Amino acid sequence: MSLSKLFCDKSAAFSAKHERRKEARPGELLDAALDLFVEKGFAATRVEEVAAHAGVSKGTLFLYFSSKEELLKEVVRHNISGHFKDWNNQFECFQGSTAEMLGYCMSAWWERVGATRASGISKLMVCEARNFPDIAAFYQQEVIAPGQALIRRILQRGMDRGEFRQMELDYAVYSVIAPMMFLILAKHSNGVCVQDQAEMDPKKYIAAQLGTILHGLSMPPGDLAQPAENARA
Amino acid sequence: MSLSKLFCDKSAAFSAKHERRKEARPGELLDAALDLFVEKGFAATRVEEVAAHAGVSKGTLFLYFSSKEELLKEVVRHNISGHFKDWNNQFECFQGSTAEMLGYCMSAWWERVGATRASGISKLMVCEARNFPDIAAFYQQEVIAPGQALIRRILQRGMDRGEFRQMELDYAVYSVIAPMMFLILAKHSNGVCVQDQAEMDPKKYIAAQLGTILHGLSMPPGDLAQPAENARA
Amino acid sequence: MSLSKLFCDKSAAFSAKHERRKEARPGELLDAALDLFVEKGFAATRVEEVAAHAGVSKGTLFLYFSSKEELLKEVVRHNISGHFKDWNNQFECFQGSTAEMLGYCMSAWWERVGATRASGISKLMVCEARNFPDIAAFYQQEVIAPGQALIRRILQRGMDRGEFRQMELDYAVYSVIAPMMFLILAKHSNGVCVQDQAEMDPKKYIAAQLGTILHGLSMPPGDLAQPAENARA
Amino acid sequence: MSLSKLFCDKSAAFSAKHERRKEARPGELLDAALDLFVEKGFAATRVEEVAAHAGVSKGTLFLYFSSKEELLKEVVRHNISGHFKDWNNQFECFQGSTAEMLGYCMSAWWERVGATRASGISKLMVCEARNFPDIAAFYQQEVIAPGQALIRRILQRGMDRGEFRQMELDYAVYSVIAPMMFLILAKHSNGVCVQDQAEMDPKKYIAAQLGTILHGLSMPPGDLAQPAENARA
DNA sequence: GATGAATGAGGATTCATTCAT
DNA sequence: CATGAATGAATCCTCATTCAT
Numbered sequence: 001m002s003l004s005k006l007f008c009d010k011s012a013a014f015s016a017k018h019e020r021r022k023e024a025r026p027g028e029l030l031d032a033a034l035d036l037f038v039e040k041g042f043a044a045t046r047v048e049e050v051a052a053h054a055g056v057s058k059g060t061l062f063l064y065f066s067s068k069e070e071l072l073k074e075v076v077r078h079n080i081s082g083h084f085k086d087w088n089n090q091f092e093c094f095q096g097s098t099a100e101m102l103g104y105c106m107s108a109w110w111e112r113v114g115a116t117r118a119s120g121i122s123k124l125m126v127c128e129a130r131n132f133p134d135i136a137a138f139y140q141q142e143v144i145a146p147g148q149a150l151i152r153r154i155l156q157r158g159m160d161r162g163e164f165r166q167m168e169l170d171y172a173v174y175s176v177i178a179p180m181m182f183l184i185l186a187k188h189s190n191g192v193c194v195q196d197q198a199e200m201d202p203k204k205y206i207a208a209q210l211g212t213i214l215h216g217l218s219m220p221p222g223d224l225a226q227p228a229e230n231a232r233a
Numbered sequence: 234m235s236l237s238k239l240f241c242d243k244s245a246a247f248s249a250k251h252e253r254r255k256e257a258r259p260g261e262l263l264d265a266a267l268d269l270f271v272e273k274g275f276a277a278t279r280v281e282e283v284a285a286h287a288g289v290s291k292g293t294l295f296l297y298f299s300s301k302e303e304l305l306k307e308v309v310r311h312n313i314s315g316h317f318k319d320w321n322n323q324f325e326c327f328q329g330s331t332a333e334m335l336g337y338c339m340s341a342w343w344e345r346v347g348a349t350r351a352s353g354i355s356k357l358m359v360c361e362a363r364n365f366p367d368i369a370a371f372y373q374q375e376v377i378a379p380g381q382a383l384i385r386r387i388l389q390r391g392m393d394r395g396e397f398r399q400m401e402l403d404y405a406v407y408s409v410i411a412p413m414m415f416l417i418l419a420k421h422s423n424g425v426c427v428q429d430q431a432e433m434d435p436k437k438y439i440a441a442q443l444g445t446i447l448h449g450l451s452m453p454p455g456d457l458a459q460p461a462e463n464a465r466a
Numbered sequence: 467m468s469l470s471k472l473f474c475d476k477s478a479a480f481s482a483k484h485e486r487r488k489e490a491r492p493g494e495l496l497d498a499a500l501d502l503f504v505e506k507g508f509a510a511t512r513v514e515e516v517a518a519h520a521g522v523s524k525g526t527l528f529l530y531f532s533s534k535e536e537l538l539k540e541v542v543r544h545n546i547s548g549h550f551k552d553w554n555n556q557f558e559c560f561q562g563s564t565a566e567m568l569g570y571c572m573s574a575w576w577e578r579v580g581a582t583r584a585s586g587i588s589k590l591m592v593c594e595a596r597n598f599p600d601i602a603a604f605y606q607q608e609v610i611a612p613g614q615a616l617i618r619r620i621l622q623r624g625m626d627r628g629e630f631r632q633m634e635l636d637y638a639v640y641s642v643i644a645p646m647m648f649l650i651l652a653k654h655s656n657g658v659c660v661q662d663q664a665e666m667d668p669k670k671y672i673a674a675q676l677g678t679i680l681h682g683l684s685m686p687p688g689d690l691a692q693p694a695e696n697a698r699a
Numbered sequence: 700m701s702l703s704k705l706f707c708d709k710s711a712a713f714s715a716k717h718e719r720r721k722e723a724r725p726g727e728l729l730d731a732a733l734d735l736f737v738e739k740g741f742a743a744t745r746v747e748e749v750a751a752h753a754g755v756s757k758g759t760l761f762l763y764f765s766s767k768e769e770l771l772k773e774v775v776r777h778n779i780s781g782h783f784k785d786w787n788n789q790f791e792c793f794q795g796s797t798a799e800m801l802g803y804c805m806s807a808w809w810e811r812v813g814a815t816r817a818s819g820i821s822k823l824m825v826c827e828a829r830n831f832p833d834i835a836a837f838y839q840q841e842v843i844a845p846g847q848a849l850i851r852r853i854l855q856r857g858m859d860r861g862e863f864r865q866m867e868l869d870y871a872v873y874s875v876i877a878p879m880m881f882l883i884l885a886k887h888s889n890g891v892c893v894q895d896q897a898e899m900d901p902k903k904y905i906a907a908q909l910g911t912i913l914h915g916l917s918m919p920p921g922d923l924a925q926p927a928e929n930a931r932a
Numbered sequence: 933g934a935t936g937a938a939t940g941a942g943g944a945t946t947c948a949t950t951c952a953t
Numbered sequence: 954c955a956t957g958a959a960t961g962a963a964t965c966c967t968c969a970t971t972c973a974t
Contacts, residue, residue: 039363040363040364041274041275041276041277041360041361041363041364042274042277043274043275043276043277044274044275044276044364046967046968046969047968047969047970048968048969056934056935057934057935057936058935058936058968058969058970059934059935059936059937059970059971059972060933060934060935062969062970062971063933063934067969067970068968068969068970099451122425123359125422125425126356126359126360126418126422126425126426127274127359127360127422128274129422129423129424129425130272130273130274130421130422130423131273131274131277133423136422136423136424136425137424139425140424140425140428144424144425144426144427144428145428148428155450158450158451162452163451163452164450164451164452165448165450165451165452165453167441167444167450168437168441170432170433171433171437171438171441171442172441172445172450174412174415174427174438174441174442175412175441175442175445175450177415177426178411178412178414178415178442179407179408179411181411181415181418181426182407182410182411182414182415185359185414185418188363189358189359189360189362189363189369190362190363190366190369191362191369191370191373191377192355192358192359192362192369192372192373192377193359193377193410193414194377194407195373195377195378195381199403200403200404204401204404205404205407208400208401208404208405208407208408209404209407209408209411211400212405212408212445212446212449213445213449213450214449214450214451215398215448215449215451216445216446216447216448216449217388217391217397217398217400217405217408217446217447218332218391218396218397218398218447218448219395219396219397219398220398220453258958279942279943279944280943280944280945281943281944289959289960290959290960290961291944291945291960291961292945292946292947292959292960292961293958293959293960295944295945295946296957296958296959299945300944300945301943301944301945491937505829506829506830507740507741507742507743507826507827507829507830508740508743509740509742509743510740510741510742510830512963512964512965513964513965513966514964514965522938522939523938523939523940524939524940524965524966525938525939525940525966525967525968526937526938526939528965528966528967529937529938532966533965533966534964534965534966565917588891589825591888591891592822592825592826592884592888592891592892593740593825593826593888594740595888595889595890595891596738596739596740596887596888596889597739597740597743599889602888602889602890602891603890605891606890606891606894610890610891610892610893610894611894614894621916624916624917628918629917629918630916630917630918631914631916631917631918631919633907633910633916634903634907636898636899637899637903637904637907637908638907638911638916640878640881640893640904640907640908641878641907641908641911641916643881643892644877644878644880644881644908645873645874645877647877647881647884647892648873648876648877648880648881651825651880651884654829655824655825655826655828655829655835656828656829656832656835657828657835657836657839657843658821658824658825658828658835658838658839658843659825659843659876659880660843660873661839661843661844661847665869666869666870670867670870671870671873674866674867674870674871674873674874675870675873675874675877677866678871678874678911678912678915679911679915679916680915680916680917681864681914681915681917682911682912682913682914682915683854683857683863683864683866683871683874683912683913684798684857684862684863684864684913684914685861685862685863685864686864745946745947745948746947746948746949747947747948755955755956756955756956756957757947757948757949757956757957758949758950758951758955758956758957758958759954759955759956761948761949761950762954762955766948766949767947767948767949
């Protein structure tokens, strides 16, 4: 069964009005700012660098953003995906098993978020949350909450359908979130998470994590078949 | 009274408060610096704050650390545990199942690292790695590499003993690491990872993640028994 | 009206005040810096003072000079005259007696260097040479060496033409240099060289020193005897 | 005729009382301070360096000198020679020609001042006079004035005895002072005055300057003539 | 709108001076 | 007396922000 068949047709309706104003403002500045904030941190990034990366002068930046902090806020707003409405819709229509749904979710997330520049937002928020509580709260409300809610619904669906074992959702959600967050950090933290980043294939990583999430590392219980004649010394 | 007694007394009484302070200063400063760097980031932390948190003046800090950057380096060095030798030894002697071993490991890690202030180092490194590549490399070599190696050995043991299924270790290690890293971030990122941090019990979190890691979320295959037409309570 | 006229007008009117300032700034800063460095020494001069003397703010100074030390270097470079090429040319064409030439030289030096603010450079170099060996070496190469060379040529001319007695040039050059250097110090050292600086007329000083250099203090031998019909072509 | 014969026996009587207190204070500190102030300038010298050079701790320095500036004052006071009383006495008894007297003076100055560490005082004063007008005034009064007075007396003696030509003493004194000051600067200014300091022999330098001062650079008129045991009444 | 020169508050660092031991 | 740890005012330098062109 192809994945595309699994969904109904309701496509997402984008919020048009609020976006318009921001679209008018040089997206290059927001992109440059995101890249640099992620790379060097907010405090260590100079607005002049941001402007230079966007190909404009320092003064121009302040034409569009009243302050460096306001720029950060806009960066966060601009990079917060409207994916959730879409994804929630897709959840409603999904026909396959919950395992498939979870796999689809993680792949889709990687393609639409993780692999893009927008993924840096998460690292940025992790690093700057303490300094900008209001931005953190906004992010938490716009991204974390809907994200966790979606995953909860998926896991609940699995439990409801007898596919997943009974579990405490408050903790189980992190089994899905943690590997994705880790992948983002690995991508943005210069070897602090993974030894040789170039060696890591994100798709294989996601596949492997999905495998663990679904089945764990342990030998399937019934699967007594291959004993492993090895054992300890 | 012997001469040596005289000398001992003298040296013992030698400069009580002043000396004690001098011994204690660097450690107090390192602790304060760790806390603040983790909380606010390196660039956004003022040395004067660090000094104040350690109960000394700005100038005193520079008596012990030649620069703010050197302070950061020392913070990292100082907080890098020598746990791995110990843990590797324990690995050698461990008698129980590999699942138990993994559970023991994660709990021990939480108690000795995760729950302590030292855990902040990981968040700090994630945030500052790009700005301080040499420190990141040092951390990677002293912490990341040995940590991953230990986990690989554990997983390999599980596979060798037929407890764990065959897996590609290069990716499987992250099934263990990601949840722990996530826990640290949750602790230090002001709600950006978990909605209500106060609600989360780290021990339950670790238990839950261990459960997932070992057995996955899926219903055990043979266990088809109770399909659960239920839904929750 | 031709197109070129339009362009000319436009470019001529282009940014009047702002640009003019920008052109002028570095020179004003260099002048202020020279004055203050000479007056108070490099270390005792604050960059803010320099900026204030040039009528700009602290930050502006750093727009043009990357550091206080770089400012010093530029001060030296900027004040090192290209007089030597000119003077060497004049040496070649000079027709009069070598005594006249020496007198002309000392007067010209006074007018073009000694009496100007540039004279402070020499005092500055004397005072700061130990702290900035590379600048000292540069000054030595650009000023001291050519200066001594010129004087040697003059003295040599005098000897060659039988006007001057045979002398060891390595030491004789200082008979010319020392009085000029002394005059500079007198000008800049607040009474440490001469008791009442206001009383001293530099032209009379130079005339007097030239007299000594040429004829010494001693009574002309024989005096009476004969005016010296010797020498010169 | 040996030089020693030229003098009568009045030796100098040292001022005993005021010296006593200063003698009690570590001369090492004053010596170290002089060396460093001369080498690096007052502002650029750290009191800790002075203390270290004198082999004591920073705190000890402040036991003897209430401030860095007071240290400078004491350095100047300590290094101001009491030579003038002695030299003035010698002037009174000198039997030889004034040319001999001048030569003796310059040699004696070199041996007792110029060649010693004390010579640095002059360079120090030249450099710091603007920043410490009161010290400069003190130095001027204790050293410059008596020094110039002595030289004036010598030149006057030469004129009175018909050995020297008539000259304006206000300017003529500098013919003697400038070469000596220059020698000091050459010694302390790291190549800014003389190209290769190592090459210069101070005694030859002084002999050469004395030659110029006495007879000038010009060919003796008539040459032929000789000695001319003075002229004019 | 765009520019970039100018600003000055803010932060890292130094160092003269103090003072408990 | 001597020490050297501690201090904090002073100074260099940075960089977000303003504004005249």
